[in-house]
Amino acid sequence: MKPKTWEGLILSKTTTLLDFELKAYIFLSFTSGDPCKTGGREMIADTFWKHRKELFYFFLLSACLFSKEIAAEETPSTLTNCDIQLGPCTKVKDPLTVTLDIFPKPVKAMKELTFRLTFDGRELSDNPYIDLGMPGMAMGPNRVLMKRVGNNTSRVGNNTYEGQGVIVRCPSGQRTWKASVILPDAGAIDFVFDVIY
Amino acid sequence: MSSIESLNLLFLATGFTVGFGHCIGMCGPIVVSLSLNLGDRAVMVPQALYNLGRIMTYALLGGLMGLSGSFTVVAAKIAGCQKGVLILAGVIIALLGLSLGRWIPFASVFPEIIEPKGMVMRGFRKLTAARSVSSFFPLGLLLGILPCGPVYTALLASARVGMEAGSSFESFVTGAGIMFSFGLGTIPSLLLVGKLGDLGWLKRREFVYRISSTLMIGAGIYFVIKGVLF
Numbered sequence: 001m002k003p004k005t006w007e008g009l010i011l012s013k014t015t016t017l018l019d020f021e022l023k024a025y026i027f028l029s030f031t032s033g034d035p036c037k038t039g040g041r042e043m044i045a046d047t048f049w050k051h052r053k054e055l056f057y058f059f060l061l062s063a064c065l066f067s068k069e070i071a072a073e074e075t076p077s078t079l080t081n082c083d084i085q086l087g088p089c090t091k092v093k094d095p096l097t098v099t100l101d102i103f104p105k106p107v108k109a110m111k112e113l114t115f116r117l118t119f120d121g122r123e124l125s126d127n128p129y130i131d132l133g134m135p136g137m138a139m140g141p142n143r144v145l146m147k148r149v150g151n152n153t154s155r156v157g158n159n160t161y162e163g164q165g166v167i168v169r170c171p172s173g174q175r176t177w178k179a180s181v182i183l184p185d186a187g188a189i190d191f192v193f194d195v196i197y
Numbered sequence: 198m199s200s201i202e203s204l205n206l207l208f209l210a211t212g213f214t215v216g217f218g219h220c221i222g223m224c225g226p227i228v229v230s231l232s233l234n235l236g237d238r239a240v241m242v243p244q245a246l247y248n249l250g251r252i253m254t255y256a257l258l259g260g261l262m263g264l265s266g267s268f269t270v271v272a273a274k275i276a277g278c279q280k281g282v283l284i285l286a287g288v289i290i291a292l293l294g295l296s297l298g299r300w301i302p303f304a305s306v307f308p309e310i311i312e313p314k315g316m317v318m319r320g321f322r323k324l325t326a327a328r329s330v331s332s333f334f335p336l337g338l339l340l341g342i343l344p345c346g347p348v349y350t351a352l353l354a355s356a357r358v359g360m361e362a363g364s365s366f367e368s369f370v371t372g373a374g375i376m377f378s379f380g381l382g383t384i385p386s387l388l389l390v391g392k393l394g395d396l397g398w399l400k401r402r403e404f405v406y407r408i409s410s411t412l413m414i415g416a417g418i419y420f421v422i423k424g425v426l427f
Contacts, residue, residue, distance in 0.1 A: 110276075110349075112269055138215045140350035140379075141207065166268055168349035171223070171283070171423055 079135055080176060084193040091189050096121040098181055100191045108196045109169040115144050117161045126184040132167055135178050167195050201371055205378040208351055212382020215347040220383045221390050223345050226416035228391040230293040233409055243333040244391035250337020252380025256373040262352045263359025263372020279344040283424030286340055291417025298410030351379040
């Protein structure tokens with residue numbers, strides 16, 4: 001994934017560097033005693049080996065200092081499967097067709113939002129709900145309870161539900177959020193989209 | 198078990214689980230910096246005081262959320278303050294890093310013979326020179342306001358339960374209770390990270406101090422950038 005901002009680029013480089021150092025350390029750990037045969041490499045390997053405890057600490061500390069950013073790198077915006085800013089998104093979970101819309105537009109974090117679900121195909125046995133979270137990052141339970149607001153009597157099984165909720169802001173800068181629509185008798189459908197901070 | 202008790206337990210568990218992922222990323226640099234800055238002194242009591250201060254702020258924010266019943270109203274009011282604290286936390290971490298690496302002695306930042314003027318400067322000096330145990334509690338109180346996704350989620354729940362409570366007092370208490378439970382859950386992870394900066398064999402190595410201080414300066418700058426962009 002190509003980072004979108006200079007800040008993302010720095011984080012990406014840091015992650016790559018840490019990853020390289022970690023691999024080098026693991027390699028040296030497993031090849032203790034005679035890690036490399038050639039002179040220059042041997043010298044580098046000796047230095048690594050000599051300072052192995054310090055390097056281990058360096059990795060641990062780096063992980064503590066930058067773990068959130070490293071974790072955030074695992075959630076690229078390419079994971080999105082819905083452009084909620086443009087309009088409603090539709091997914092099929094046989095026999096249901098589920099449409100999610102969020103408004104007002106643009107969909108911003110830290111604002112009161114209305115979530116609307118429209119189902120087509122059959123009646124639901126109970127009210128659905130939406131669990132909001134970020135892909136790959138635990139954000140705590142944030143559930144939007146949905147209530148039926150009407151149905152289209154001209155078509156069997158067309159139901160509309162609405163609920164109020166807030167998408168919170170993640171200071172890591174990650175904007176990709178996931179709305180898991182939970183259907184009591186049919187499982188879950190994930191809508192992944194970008195919000196505006 | 199009542200629904201409020203269930204919610205408290207849910208957020209206690211949430212705090213515990215997100216603590217080992219999210220909170221270490223946000224508060225990890227701070228607690229490691231504080232531990233390293235304590236030198237040879239024990240870290241557990243200062244770290245416990247820091248965490249106590251932090252969850253007291255959480256509880257107060259939760260109470261306010263419960264009282265108002267509106268997450269967005271209170272969140273909007275504290276956003277500016279959070280931006281400032283984020284920048285301040287970055288500056289503190291970077292300064293502690295510079296001090297730890299002996300690139301700058303604290304004396305040159307705030308010479309002992311010069312008494313900083315004004316409450317803010319005095320407070321800043323006290324906080325950055327966080328070597329006395331008593332300074333860790335106010336530091337926790339201040340940094341408890343740092344913006345964080347899971348904290349926002351818990352505050353959202355506080356506002357919701359506050360809205361459903363029967364009286365203003367009940368709204369405040371239930372909101373505060375959820376945030377207190379959440380904060381309590383995050384303590385084990387942060388104490389563990391704080392302890393990481395207190396490994397005896399590491400503290401005796403100059404090389405480690407240099408590496409740690411470089412990382413702290415980097416983390417501090419990163420916090421400042423985050424604060425400016427927030």
